[in-house]
Amino acid sequence: MAHAVDTTFPDTIPRGKLNTRDLNAGQRLAVKYFSVAMLLFIAQILFGLLAGLQYLWPDFLYNKLDFNVNRMVHINAMIIWMLYGFIGSIYWLVEDEAGTELVGAKLGNLAFWVLTAAVTVVVAVFLLVQTGPGEHQSIWLINEGREYIEAPRWADFGIVAVVLVFFYNTAATFMKGRWSGISGVLVLDLIALAGLYLAGMFYSSNISMDQHWWWWVIHLWVEATWEVLVGCIMAWGLIKTLGARRKIVTTWLYIEVALMFGSGILGLGHHYFWIGTPEYWLSIGGFFSALEPIPLVAMVVHAVYDSGVHRFKNSNHPALAWLIAHAFGNFFGAGVWGFMHTLPQINLYTHGTQWTASHGHLAFFGAYATINIAMFYIAIQKWRGGVFMGSGIPHAWRWKWALALLNIGVLGMTMALLISGYEQSFVERALHGSTWAGYFEAQRSDWFVQGMVWRQIFGYVTAAGLVLLVWDLITIGKGETRPAEEPTATTVINSNETLQPSSA
Amino acid sequence: MSSTPWWADQDVWRKTAIWVTSLMLVALIMLTFDTVKQITAGSERVPAYSVINHRIYYRVDTERNLPAPVIGAEAPLFGVVLSEPEAAALVDKGKLTVQAKNCMNCHTLLGNGAYYAPDLTKAWLDQGWGAEAVREQLMLNFLMDPESNARGYGTNRKMPDMGLTEDEARGIIAFLKWMSAIDTNGFPRNFKPIKQEGE
Numbered sequence: 203m204a205h206a207v208d209t210t211f212p213d214t215i216p217r218g219k220l221n222t223r224d225l226n227a228g229q230r231l232a233v234k235y236f237s238v239a240m241l242l243f244i245a246q247i248l249f250g251l252l253a254g255l256q257y258l259w260p261d262f263l264y265n266k267l268d269f270n271v272n273r274m275v276h277i278n279a280m281i282i283w284m285l286y287g288f289i290g291s292i293y294w295l296v297e298d299e300a301g302t303e304l305v306g307a308k309l310g311n312l313a314f315w316v317l318t319a320a321v322t323v324v325v326a327v328f329l330l331v332q333t334g335p336g337e338h339q340s341i342w343l344i345n346e347g348r349e350y351i352e353a354p355r356w357a358d359f360g361i362v363a364v365v366l367v368f369f370y371n372t373a374a375t376f377m378k379g380r381w382s383g384i385s386g387v388l389v390l391d392l393i394a395l396a397g398l399y400l401a402g403m404f405y406s407s408n409i410s411m412d413q414h415w416w417w418w419v420i421h422l423w424v425e426a427t428w429e430v431l432v433g434c435i436m437a438w439g440l441i442k443t444l445g446a447r448r449k450i451v452t453t454w455l456y457i458e459v460a461l462m463f464g465s466g467i468l469g470l471g472h473h474y475f476w477i478g479t480p481e482y483w484l485s486i487g488g489f490f491s492a493l494e495p496i497p498l499v500a501m502v503v504h505a506v507y508d509s510g511v512h513r514f515k516n517s518n519h520p521a522l523a524w525l526i527a528h529a530f531g532n533f534f535g536a537g538v539w540g541f542m543h544t545l546p547q548i549n550l551y552t553h554g555t556q557w558t559a560s561h562g563h564l565a566f567f568g569a570y571a572t573i574n575i576a577m578f579y580i581a582i583q584k585w586r587g588g589v590f591m592g593s594g595i596p597h598a599w600r601w602k603w604a605l606a607l608l609n610i611g612v613l614g615m616t617m618a619l620l621i622s623g624y625e626q627s628f629v630e631r632a633l634h635g636s637t638w639a640g641y642f643e644a645q646r647s648d649w650f651v652q653g654m655v656w657r658q659i660f661g662y663v664t665a666a667g668l669v670l671l672v673w674d675l676i677t678i679g680k681g682e683t684r685p686a687e688e689p690t691a692t693t694v695i696n697s698n699e700t701l702q703p704s705s706a
Numbered sequence: 707m708s709s710t711p712w713w714a715d716q717d718v719w720r721k722t723a724i725w726v727t728s729l730m731l732v733a734l735i736m737l738t739f740d741t742v743k744q745i746t747a748g749s750e751r752v753p754a755y756s757v758i759n760h761r762i763y764y765r766v767d768t769e770r771n772l773p774a775p776v777i778g779a780e781a782p783l784f785g786v787v788l789s790e791p792e793a794a795a796l797v798d799k800g801k802l803t804v805q806a807k808n809c810m811n812c813h814t815l816l817g818n819g820a821y822y823a824p825d826l827t828k829a830w831l832d833q834g835w836g837a838e839a840v841r842e843q844l845m846l847n848f849l850m851d852p853e854s855n856a857r858g859y860g861t862n863r864k865m866p867d868m869g870l871t872e873d874e875a876r877g878i879i880a881f882l883k884w885m886s887a888i889d890t891n892g893f894p895r896n897f898k899p900i901k902q903e904g905e
C-alpha cells in the first residue's frame with residue numbers, strides 16, 4: 203500500500219504558535235528531551251571555554267574549578283546531551299514509523315523526569331563536591347574518574363533503568379504497530395547500544411583491563427552503534443524532508459550497517475596498540491579501522507545523491523542543511539581525521555596528543571551534534587503547527603549564520619588543535635620520548651601556544667553560533683501562517699495501516 | 707519480480723548485513739577471550755602487582771625491535787617487601803584514588819585521558835625525579851604538595867593540591883611503579899628512563 207505523507211503536518215490552526223496539543227505522544231516527549239539536550243549543549247560549550255582558557259591562563263579558577271572538573275563537565279555534558287537528542291529523535295519518529303500510538307507515554311514521561319533529576323544531581327555533585335577520597339564510595343557517589351562515563355555508579359543504574367523503559371517503549375510500539383527495515387535495524391541497534399554500557403560499569407585495579415573494557419563502551423558506541431543509530435535517523439529524515447523513496451533508503455541503510463559493523467567492530471583494535479594488549483591488535487586494529495571511512499563515504503554519496511534527485515526541494519531548509527552538514531562532518535571528522543592517525547606507525551607518535559583532541563572535536567560535532575540539530579529543526583517545524591520552513595522565511599539569516607558560525611568555529615578549532623598536535627607529536631613524542639620535561643618542551647613551543655590561542659578564538663566563534671542557534675530555534679516559525687510544503691514524492695510503507703492522527 | 711539487479715536488492719543487503727555483523731562479533735568475542743587472558747595481572751604483558759618489589763628496566767628486545775620491560779633484582783618500594791596480596795591492595799588503593807580524584811581529566815595513562823598534563827605511563831621511570839635514591843621521597847613530596855614542588859618547565863601550569871593522604875599517595879606511587887612495567891609495545895617511543903642501579 204502506498205500513501206502520501208500528508209499526515210506529517212495535520213492541518214491545524216493556529217499556525218505559528220507552539221502547539222503541543224497537535225504533537226503525538228511520542229513527539230510531546232521528544233520535545234522535552236530536545237529542550238534538555240539544548241541546555242546541556244550550552245553547558246558543554248561554557249565549560250569547554252573555561253577549560254580552553256586554562257591552557258592560556260593556568261591560574262584562572264585554579265583550585266576552584268580546576269581543569270579536570272571543567273573538562274569532565276564539558277565531555278560528560280556532551281555525551282548526555284547527545285543521548286538525550288537520540289532518545290528524543292526516536293520518540294519523535296516512533297509513532298510515525300510504527301503507525302500507531304506510543305505504548306507507554308506515562309511511563310516514558312516518568313522516565314524522562316527521573317533521568318533529568320539524576321543528571322541535575324550528577325552535575326551539581328561534579329561542580330560542588332568534585333572529587334572524593336580514594337575509596338569505593340567515591341566512585342559510587344561522586345564520580346567514576348573515567349573519561350566520558352564519569353557519572354558515578356548509582357547514576358549508571360538509573361541510566362540503565364531509564365534506557366530499559368525507553369527501549370520497551372520503542373520496541374513495544376513497533377510490535378503493536380508495524381515493522382519496517384528502519385525500525386528493525388533501530389531496535390537491534392538499541393539493544394547493542396544499551397548492552398555495551400554495561401561493559402563500563404565495573405571497577406578494576408588493573409589499568410589495562412579497565413581501558414580494554416572502557417573502549418568497548420566508547421569505541422563500539424561512536425564507531426558502531428551510534429553510527430547505525432544516526433543512519434536510521436538519517437534514513438527517516440531523508441524520507442521526511444525530501445520525500446526520498448523508502449525502498450532505496452532502506453537498501454542504503456543495510457549497506458551502511460554491513461560496512462560499518464564490518465569495519466568498526468574489529469576496528470576497536472586501533473585502541474589496543476599501546477595499553478598492554480597483545481601485538482596482534484597492531485595489524486587487526488590498523489587494518490579494519492582503516493576501512494572505517496568507507497561506510498562514511500557511502501553515507502555522503504547517499505545523502506547528496508538523494509538530495510540531488512529531489513533537486514534539494516524539501517520541506518525544511520535548515521534541517522536539510524544540517525543533515526548535509528552531518529554527512530560531510532561525519533566523513534571528514536570521523537573518516538578523514540580518524541584515518542589520518544589510525545595506523546599504528548603514526549598513532550605511536552600521535553596517541554594521546556592534541557592530535558586526538560582535533561579528531562575528537564570534528565568527529566563528535568560533525569557526526570553527532572549536526573544530526574541532532576537537524577532533528578531539533580524538524581521538531582520545531584511541527585511544534586509551531588506545521589509551518590512553512592522553505593526558502594524566503596523571515597530572519598533566515600539567523601539559521602544560516604548559526605550554521606556557518608558553528609561549522610567554521612569547530613573547523614577552526616580542529617585546525618588549530620591539529621597544528622598544536624603536530625608540534626606536540628614531533629617535539630614531545632618523537633624527540634623527547636614523552637617525559638615530564640619533554641611534555642613541557644612541546645607545551646611551551648610557539649606553535650603549540652599559538653594553536654591554543656586560535657582554538658580559543660574559534661571557540662568563541664562556535665559559542666556565537668550556538669547563541670544564534672538557540673535564538674533561532676526559539677523564534678523560527680513564530681507568527682508564520684503559511685503551511686509547510688509537503689515533500690513531493692510519496693512514501694511506500696509495507697503495511698496497510700494508516701497513521702493515527704494524534705488529535706481528533 | 708522487478709528489474710532490480712542483485713547488487714541493489716534490499717534482501718541481498720539485509721542478509722549481507724546480518725552475516726557480516728555476526729562474523730565480526732564472533733571474531734571479536736574469540737579475540738577478547740585471548741586478550742583478557744593476556745592482560746590479566748600476573749601475565750607476561752601485564753605483571754603481577756608484586757613487581758613493585760623489583761627494579762624495572764627497559765631494554766631493547768631485538769626480535770621485536772622495541773624497548774620492552776625487564777624485571778630486575780629486588781628493590782622494594784619504600785623499603786618493604788610485600789606479598790602478592792599486600793602489593794595488590796596497595797596498587798588498588800592507588801588506582802581507586804586515581805579514579806576518585808579524577809586524575810585522568812588532566813593526565814593521560816597509557817596514552818588515554820586528557821592532555822593538560824604529562825603522560826603518566828612511565829612516570830615512575832621519569833628522569834625528572836633526578837636520582838633513583840631520592841625518587842620515592844620526591845614523588846611523595848610532589849604528590850602531597852604539588853604546588854610548592856611545582857616545576858612547570860617554563861610554563862606556569864601547576865598541578866593543584868589534590869588533598870591526598872599519605873596512604874593514598876603511597877598507593878599512587880605503587881600504582882605508577884606497577885604501570886611502568888606493563889608491556890606497551892614500545893609506547894611511548896624513544897622514552898629515556900632514569901638511571902637505575904645495575905645498568
Ligand code: HEM
Nearest residue numbers: 424472491494536540541543544553554558562565566569
Ligand atoms: C563519529 C565517529 C567518531 C567519533 C565521534 C570519534 C571520536 C573520538 C574521540 C573523542 C577520541 C578520543 C578518545 C579519548 O578521549 O581518548 C577518538 C580516538 C581515536 N579515533 Fe575516533 N571517532 C570516530 C571515528 C573514528 C574513525 C572512523 C577512525 C578511524 C578511521 C577513528 C580513529 C581514532 C583513533 C585511532 C583514535 C585514538 C587516538 C589516540 O591514539 O589518541 N575514529 N575518537
Ligand code: HEM
Nearest residue numbers: 250251253254558559562563566567571661664820821822
Ligand atoms: C567552545 C568551544 C569549545 C572549546 C573551547 C573546547 C575545549 C576543549 C578542551 C580544552 C578540551 C580538553 C582537551 C584536553 O584534554 O587537552 C576539550 C575536549 C573535548 N571536547 Fe571540546 N571544546 C569546545 C567545543 C566542543 C564541541 C562543539 C565538541 C563536540 C561536539 C567538543 C568535544 C570534545 C571532546 C570529544 C573532547 C575530548 C577530546 C579527547 O579526549 O581527545 N568540544 N574541549
Ligand SMILES: [Fe+2]
Nearest residue numbers: 421425470472
Ligand atoms: Fe575508535
